[in-house]
Amino acid sequence: MLKGGIRTRIHCALLVLAVVPASSQAQTAGPSDQETVAQLVEQIKQLQQQDHDLLERIKILELKQLAASPAAEIGPSPQLIPPLSAEQTTPPPTPADVPHDWHDVHGIQWRGFGEVDYQVLNQRKPELAAGGFVGGSAGNFYTDDFGLFITSRLTDKASVLAEIIFEEGDAQSYSVDLRRMLLNYDYNNHMKVSFGRYQTNIGYYNWAFRSAAWLQTTADRPLVMQYASQGGLLPTQAIGVSVTGAIPSGKLGLNYVAEYGSSDTNRPDLNGDGQVTDDNNGNHVNVGFFLRPDAVPGLQIGTSYYHDQISNNDVNALTGALAPPLPGVLAPSARYGQTIVNAYAVYVAHGFEFLNEGFLIRQALIGGSLHFDNPAFYSQFSKQLGRVRPFFRYQYVNANSNPNSIFDDVGLRYGPSFGVRYDPNNYIALKAQLDHTAREGQPDLNGLQLQFAFTF
């Protein structure tokens, strides 16, 4: 009985499985009207012909595109194969938002960036006679860096890059700075060589955030990573050769960087005394290593060692004349060996950004025992929440204020910054930032920065 029941059920199931496709087939076949079938066959033939024509058209368009761009096959190829128009074909089965790449003009990639800022300080003395600041005013508008960025591929492995900056100085004066100009040659993953003016790979920030304010989460760079031409402590630019690449290390993701070049730097004093320190840097050597382990995507841990020789020549920013030496200050001919050791650990993934970098800048008089150790660090944390990214940063610089120190205008400075960045789209960033800086021998400095940064 039980067996019979099971058999009956199986038969029923098989019957259903057999009947359902048969009926659906019958429905598909429809009436056996010969005329209708003939029409359908004709329509199928027409569609097949259209499909064939469209494929041919795609091939022709691609060939035309390649012919129009001589470098296309080797790199900055057209970034989009243009989709056929609605009249030519049906839309793709899945939504594909394909914008036109306006950055590519005859194989040259053009981009740009800029910023408009408003900063208010609780003092009327300018910290630095640049960025639009004028004495006697607590708040100022300024534009800081406006940049044009150009890249072009020369061969499969070689390309050029130029970053031209229009930098605001005192009293709405602008200077042009060729901040980067590089001939890049990517031999393979283990050796990528760059010749020209580059940003030194001291630490992470200088590599990751370059010049564009739009790239940065915060409204400004940490003081230690500020450009030397804007009062920063590090030789951020150099002319020479930079080599980087991966070291075979499996899942450890070990990479190296090695640089040799001239990093001669003029650094304006931060205290607004109108003087510039001409470092007269000799050639530098910079060697660094960093890890990007596969196990923790977004984590990067690195270290670098930089060495060159510098002087401590204070010159008048306007005339270029050497400032009269202060009592007890060594002659301008005195040379210091400068060693910069950096270590960092950063995590950037899942909307989190956690940057931590430490520096020890040591300047030791050549032929003497005088030396200055200038430690510095910053830590920055932010989290993307939709289009809003709140951030917090704490920075610390303890520069030796001895008159013989290159950083005597900096001294001890530390304090937090916090604010928020809002991205209404992928080209504009609006930032608001509050800063509190404690300064050695001076009142604490509080500031508010509002920034409109953009890229195009």
Next chain:
Amino acid sequence: MGVKSITTLLLLGLTVVSLVSRGTAQAEDIAVVVSSGNSATNLSLGDLRKIFSGAKRSWPGGQRIKLVTRGSGCPERVVLLKLLAMSEDDYKRYWTAQVFRGEADAEPLIVPSVGMQKEALNLFPGAITLVNVRDVKPGMRVIKIDGQVPGVAGYALR
């Protein structure tokens, strides 16, 4: 036909539906596809991440890697963003930053259809792209990820 028979039929139907849907889930695996002339047969997930983030820019033979991607909203794009742990906006900003860093010429090539992915693979010998395994066409060479092919349990890209 009794109630028991109907119940059995329903169970059988559910089983069939379940089997069919499981087959569909496997078909949603995303294959990593390279040009037919590419000698690569296997990539680790870490290497794939490095490739699609632009950190690894050439194949072992020295040939330049050409990234080909699908547009926003496609299953392949969803898996790509998952691989890179980024949102669509993060991805756009990341590539803009890579260009300014000098680490990339431009954002990876975007194509709107599987046919164009195939054409791109023909045009660029160093090309690599992600294709829904259902859409893999003759002439596309699927490579293993961590030794696994799409469709097997534990395949990383789905």
